[in-house]
Amino acid sequence: MRVLLTGGAGYIGTHTALVLLERGHEVVVLDDFSNSSAEAVRRVEQLTDHAIPLIEADLADRYETRAALEGVEFDSVIHFAGLKAVGESVAQPTRYYRVNIDSTLVLLDLMQERGVDKLVFSSSATVYGDPDIVPVNEQAPAGIGVTNPYGWTKFMNEQIIRDAQTAWPELGAVLLRYFNPVGAHPSGKIGEDPLGIPNNLMPFIAQVAVGKREKLAVFGDSYPTPDGTGVRDYIHVMDLAEGHVAALERIAAGVKTYNLGSGVGSSVLDAVRAFEAASGRPVPYEVVPPRAGDVAELVADPALANRELEWQTTRSLAEACTDSWAWQSANPDGYGE
Numbered sequence: 001m002r003v004l005l006t007g008g009a010g011y012i013g014t015h016t017a018l019v020l021l022e023r024g025h026e027v028v029v030l031d032d033f034s035n036s037s038a039e040a041v042r043r044v045e046q047l048t049d050h051a052i053p054l055i056e057a058d059l060a061d062r063y064e065t066r067a068a069l070e071g072v073e074f075d076s077v078i079h080f081a082g083l084k085a086v087g088e089s090v091a092q093p094t095r096y097y098r099v100n101i102d103s104t105l106v107l108l109d110l111m112q113e114r115g116v117d118k119l120v121f122s123s124s125a126t127v128y129g130d131p132d133i134v135p136v137n138e139q140a141p142a143g144i145g146v147t148n149p150y151g152w153t154k155f156m157n158e159q160i161i162r163d164a165q166t167a168w169p170e171l172g173a174v175l176l177r178y179f180n181p182v183g184a185h186p187s188g189k190i191g192e193d194p195l196g197i198p199n200n201l202m203p204f205i206a207q208v209a210v211g212k213r214e215k216l217a218v219f220g221d222s223y224p225t226p227d228g229t230g231v232r233d234y235i236h237v238m239d240l241a242e243g244h245v246a247a248l249e250r251i252a253a254g255v256k257t258y259n260l261g262s263g264v265g266s267s268v269l270d271a272v273r274a275f276e277a278a279s280g281r282p283v284p285y286e287v288v289p290p291r292a293g294d295v296a297e298l299v300a301d302p303a304l305a306n307r308e309l310e311w312q313t314t315r316s317l318a319e320a321c322t323d324s325w326a327w328q329s330a331n332p333d334g335y336g337e
Contacts, residue, residue, distance in 0.1 A: 001118070002026040003248065004074040006059050006107060007081030009036035011192045012122065012181055014044050015241040016078060018190070021048040023245055028074050030065075031081070032058040035195050039335040043189045060102035066110065076118035076251070078244055079107055082153070085199035086126065089150035090292045100153035101160070108164045111171075118251045119173045120244055123158055125233075125259065125298055126151030127177060134265070135233075135301035138177070138257050148293030158257075165255050172254060174247040179233035179261035179300050181240050182271075183320030184327035191327030192237075193334030201271055202234075202320070206328035209281040216283055218268050220290030223297070229268035231297040233261040236315035236323070246311040261300025262313040271317065278321035279329070 003020055005013050008029035013036075017027045021044070029041055029052055041054050057068035059081045082100040083089065089096040104121075111119065128136050129145035143155040158175050165171045182202040184191030198204040207213045221228040243260040266274075272283050306312045 001076045001248065002028065002074045004028045004030060004077045006030050006077065006079045006103070007036070009033060009038060009041050009054070010080060012237060012240060013080045014040045014190050015185060015237045016080075016244045017041070017052065018044050018048055018185065019238070019241040019245050021050045025245075028053045028055065028072060030055045030057055030059065030068070032056065035083075037193060037335040040190055040193070047185070047187060047189055059106055060099050062106045062109070065106055069110070075116060076248060077107065077111060077116060078120045078122070078248065079104065080122045082122070084150065086148045086150050086293050087199060087291050089148050089153075093149040096149045096153055101156055104157045104160055108161070112168055117168075117170045117172060117253075118248065119161065119171065120247050120251070121157065121161055121173060121175050123175045123177045124151065124154045125177050125179045125261070125300065127155040127158065128298070130295040131298070134297050135263055135299045136259065137301040138259055138304055147295060151293075162255050170253055172251040173256075174251055175255065175257040176244065176247060177257065177259050178240055178243070179235055179259070179298065181237045182234045182317070182324065183236040183238065183315065184323045185238065186323050186326065188323070188326035188330045191324065191331065193331070201268060202275075202324055205272060205275045205283055206324050208283050209275060209279045209325065210328050210332050212332060214284070216272065216285035217288045218285050219288055219294060221287045225267055225296055227267050227269050230294060231265040231267050231299065233264060233299040234266055234271065234317050234320060235260060235262050235313055236320045239313040239315050243305065243309065243311050246309040250309060256308075258305040258309060259300040259302050260305055261302050263300055263302050264317075265297060265299040266317055271321075274317050275321045275325070278318065279325040
């Protein structure tokens with residue numbers, strides 16, 4: 001397949017591009033570089049020895065996107081483009097709704113105009129809100145008690161895609177609700193490079209370990225968890241990338257929803273200790289008040305994806321920390337742009 005990756009220059013997009021190319025697919029990347037780097041795409045080209053067409057456009061802008069993709073051929077789409085920080089979404093809700101929802105509306109219209117009927121959507125476990133039962137399977141209520149605007153945009157986009165498929169029966173869409181991506185490619189050539197202060201745990205830990213930041217802020221230590229800190233399902237980004245490719249290769253008309261996670265919960269302090277072991281460096285931290293929108297525990301039940309996509313995670317949190325350290329220690333300033 002020739003796959004358009006929207007937001008494909010970002011963290012998950014670049015790792016997915018690499019796996020797609022290794023599996024014999026072709027890739028086109030569309031990105032506005034608001035939180036990504038063209039250098040990341042160049043490094044994927046180096047790792048795979050494949051050229052990747054790279055198109056700069058704001059997907060939320062219908063006219064800019066249509067002009068940018070004129071004459072560009074693709075037969076399927078993996079849709080990563082969007083803003084993704086929970087805390088930032090609480091502070092900037094209208095921006096999140098505008099960017100994340102408009103980009104999906106523009107994409108669906110463009111796909112239908114062109115007759116491109118295969119879509120994998122990057123959703124999130126945040127659609128489950130604060131679930132009553134953990135681990136969470138796909139039958140758990142979604143869109144009830146979502147705790148932040150980022151999560152609402154993911155839930156709303158899922159509904160938009162379902163409604164679009166009802167009106168366009170030929171469309172095959174897979175909604176991937178994934179949990180907490182961590183790690184990097186084991187080469188250390190590509191990894192997570194957030195602009196400014198990291199919003200996610202692993203890159204912040206990595207920047208503390210490499211000396212770029214003084215200490216980690218642990219948001220709350222009085223949750224009803226074994227050590228009081230939040231528990232999450234950390235999935236290696238390479239496992240996650242392979243999950244996207246498995247979904248794309250099995251896509252059929254209709255809408256399917258899958259959790260992508262390891263099924264293993266680890267606390268913030270578990271992650272700190274694992275990174276210290278991987279890096280041989282201390283990770284000092286201080287406990288600060290919990291963030292708005294955070295939940296105590298969120299862990300996947302990935303059984304449906306294991307069975308129907310013939311996919312499962314094969315990499316541990318320890319491996320994710322080792323690969324993150326390989327990336328961060330070799331690239332203390334990220335891609336350096």
